[in-house]
């Protein structure tokens with residue numbers, strides 16, 4: 056095709072996209088920019104020349120967002136897996152760690168960023184608010200937590216993350232936790248134990264809350280187990296197609312068929328290592344490879360209903376050629392138009408599918424809360440959790456006779472010490 060024709064096609068695609076954007080936002084389910092703020096600025100936005108509206112070398116900035124026409128962003132409040140290995144080499148999830156503090160700090164810095172640039176962004180609490188913000192010309196921002204290690208054993212913490220505005224949790228990051236087995240364990244040759252019993256209870260609580268279940272990063276069996284248990288559609292916040300790139304982080308074709316049954320969505324990760332074909336090096340990966348992953352998911356599921364964008368920008372060193380940062384979503388959409396997709400297809404891919412899954416999770420949550428009432432809240436604790444208290448608490452009033460006996464096997468009393476006496 057000569058360049059004049061290409062240009063005229065591009066003009067057609069541009070006006071098509073402008074039309075589609077009137078109803079449907081471009082949605083991305085995974086961007087790690089808050090982690091960049093943590094690592095490079097220790098979350099101190101005013102300690103330096105940082106300007107989100109200025110020239111930044113990151114994949115993400117407000118000018119790049121505007122160029123990329125992004126409408127809804129799920130920012131990841133990612134914190135790395137902690138070291139659960141004890142001195143004698145055993146795995147101990149009871150080991151004290153700072154995952155909850157660090158996650159709260161990431162929620163805080165993301166909200167501060169959004170509030171400071173409130174001419175362009177708005178923090179939203181549900182899918183309706185997201186659409187309202189979008190129609191008012193703002194980028195709607197919400198949050199995803201990247202691993203249940205970040206709730207540190209506790210469904211109470213999970214509920215509070217929901218209160219703070221987190222709208223999905225990935226079941227694992229690169230490491231198993233008391234809830235589920237990670238893809239990284241399988242890649243390392245470890246057994247695939249799937250979802251634990253506590254993990255199954257957690258899924259039900261997430262469904263009840265309306266917290267979307269994210270299956271990126273989990274093992275194959277965790278995917279299958281979760282799809283058996285969940286009452287709501289699930290997401291893959293940043294995963295691509297296993298058939299084209301055999302990486303454990305990607306989604307196999309049989310799982311894609313189950314996602315179709317579940318009416319969920321796989322948001323394609325642009326990281327070159329996850330979309331590289333067998334005959335290329337990751338430095339050669341281009342926007343065409345992202346297109347191929349999208350079209351493979353479409354081919355297996357039979358429609359554009361189960362695919363979206365989960366770029367992983369700023370959580371990866373570099374993007375594919377032609378899809379380098381958040382300003383490039385329109386170019387990806389034009390490529391899919393060029394492949395023959397209808398307006399309906401494009402609307403689903405660019406954001407409609409993710410918004411549908413989010414709204415469905417909210418609808419199911421409302422029904423479950425109404426049906427189950429307060430007694431439907433899942434209060435379970437992890438069975439192997441160690442509960443340690445100062446022994447003076449034994450002298451406090453009892454709820455009733457024998458109330459100290461209920462959990463006597465899992466309570467450890469620390470030696471008495473007088474906290475009111477100065478040394």
Ligand SMILES: [Zn+2]
Nearest residue numbers: 201272293370
């Ligand atoms: Zn990730």
